[in-house]
Amino acid sequence: MAEALIVFASLTGNTEEMADIVAERLETHDITTDVVEVMQADAEDFLEYDAVLIGSYTYGVDGVLPDEMLDFYDDLGELDLSDKVFGVFGSGDTYYEIFCGAVDHFEKQFLKTGAHPGGASCKINLNAEGEDIERLQALADGIAEKLNQ
């Protein structure tokens, strides 16, 4: 059975909630999914999984990564994940000039590892509701589809 790892950073719970939504949907495709907070994870952990996902909120006036994501981000860039499918999602706030910048950063970093996108990255304003949830579920569905190819 395929296995997925979702690593997330979440200050106020929005991104964590999204991680749970994605995990639940992956499980409906019989993909065993672990959800781990970034401080408890190493980028190398991804090597043990078929699908690798990151959920990150965005922080700072210039739309940068949260502090707790910095080491993970650097280590991720060193990996060869060319046999993996990836997904990225995260919460932000449209009030800020750079909306969900962390999602773009991680998408680029995953592409650098050679990993294959499972679906469109999800940038979500604050907490996920309605169509946001559908986009997160579509990402999980896309990952499942890619794994079955």
Ligand SMILES: Cc1cc2nc3c(=O)[nH]c(=O)nc-3n(C[C@H](O)[C@H](O)[C@H](O)COP(=O)(O)O)c2cc1C
């Ligand atoms: C000081 C500060 C800076 C922020 N900077 C940005 C930003 O540049 N871009 C953005 O999209 N959101 C920004 N946010 C909004 C957070 O990403 C947003 O509140 C998000 O829902 C937090 O997700 P979490 O609940 O998973 O922690 C900022 C929030 C704070 C408190």
